[in-house]
Amino acid sequence: MKLPERFIFRYQKIIPDFDFFLKSLEKKLKIYIRVNSLKANKKDIEEIAEKYDCEPLSFYPYAFKLKSERDEFSIGNTLEHFLGYIYVQDMASMIPPIVLEPKKYEKVLDLTAAPGSKTTLISALMENTGLVVANDINIDRLKALTGNIDRMGCLNVVITNLHGERFGNLFFEYFDKVLLDAPCSSEGTINKNYEVLNHWSEFYINKMAKIQKNLIVSAFKSLKKEGILVYSTCTFAPEENEGVIDFLLNKYDNAIIEEINISGIKTCPGITEWEGFNRNELKKCIRIYPHYNECEGFFICKIKKV
Ligand SMILES: C[S@@+](CC[C@H](N)C(=O)[O-])C[C@H]1O[C@@H](n2cnc3c(N)ncnc32)[C@H](O)[C@@H]1O
Structure with missing residues (x-):
């Protein structure tokens, strides 16, 4: 680039750390999701976190980082996304x-x-x-x-x-x-x-x-x-x-x-x-x-x- x-x-x-910053721009982006607290209960959250191999983020209990390499397209085409249980958001x-x-x-x-x-x-x-x-x-x-x-x-x-x-x-x-x-x-x-x-x-x-x-x-x-x-x-x-x-x-x-x-x-x-x-x-x-x-x-x- x-x-x-x-x-x-x-x-x-x-x-x-400007050199580190420049190098980071070349890296593949992580995918983050937010589980929708208006729809998902505790069990749904656990199931989603397991199914998509997610790591919780500390600032919000419904926010997760995907550990596995996926792209936004594939997660945006899941049933959970379609039904509004998850939102893909940086x-x-x-x-x-x-x-x-x-x-x-x-x-x-x-x-x-x-x-x-x-x-x-x-x-x-x-x-x-x-x-x-x-x-x-x-x-x-x-x-x-x-x-x-x-x-x-x-x-x-x-x-x-x-x-x-x-x-x-x-x-x-x-x-x-x-x-x-x-x-x-x-x-x-x-x-x-x-x-x-x-x-x-x-x-x-x-x-x-x-x-x-x-x-x-x-x-x-x-x-x-x-x-x-x-x-x-x-x-x-x-x-x-x-x-x-x-x-x-x-x-x-x-x-x-x-x-x-x-x-x-x-x-x-x-x-x-x-x-x-x-x-x-x-x-x-x-x-x-x-x-x-x-x-x-x-x-x-x-x-x-x-
Ligand atoms: C950074 S985006 C907002 C993203 C959004 N908050 C989100 O998180 O999904 C900025 C938005 O401002 C809108 N916008 C630009 N000028 C505006 C104006 N004068 N009044 C209202 N909206 C404006 C654009 O159409 C664009 O959707």
Whole structure:
């Protein structure tokens, strides 16, 4: 795999053990599954774990890593998948809903939700109670979202097709929890899909950062006082990660970053200094790197409205 020179120049400064990181991008990806707690009982979980030769993950009792070499296609074609007992989802992608900690009977917004990997986990964590509003701008991706919500038996989800930027004014201080799993340059998925590199440029990164800043303002406005907003991306670019959080904190002095504790995963602290920002609290954000965890790269920040 040939990485753009500017990519290497940027990230060798911030990604620890950079040679190890580069080597890890060549490795075959592990497959992770999530057993659907809305459908599976204890016995089903044990049977699935045995049948698919799974290893449990420590941060969520329904999350597993497949020990054997399979591909996403073969697991996606099983009866358990078809019936909504399992969802194939990268380990890192399960973390934002876990950090959000949605509770039973809460009102939760998933602002950019399709195809629903995180929405369906949020719904399961809420045990099918309360309200989850799953929004996405892209009508084609909403079809996949609808399919996944049906398959997983999520009854507490309402789907909307709006520009995410509108929620802050339409639903001002309405939600207990908001997830913004933002559209991004997807650099963290290059170990899964090299084509991400075809449109990689710093221009594109900056373009995404502008969209993310508008979305995070809307997400924060739609959040109740004392509510929690989780911002996540699957990219390494500081402009799209800590830079967006710094922008929010400059705009709202009632936004504070909370610590994130997640067991069994090696996380790195957020970057505190880059072109355009210098803020010590940003180290409370977490970066999940593929070479330390055999998963996609992710950035997660937990914000409280005080
Ligand atoms: C990273 S993906 C979300 C993945 C999803 N959270 C999941 O885990 O399955 C980002 C999504 O944002 C949507 N999107 C992009 N711009 C948007 C906007 N302005 N308002 C709402 N959704 C938007 C895209 O269509 C895409 O589905």
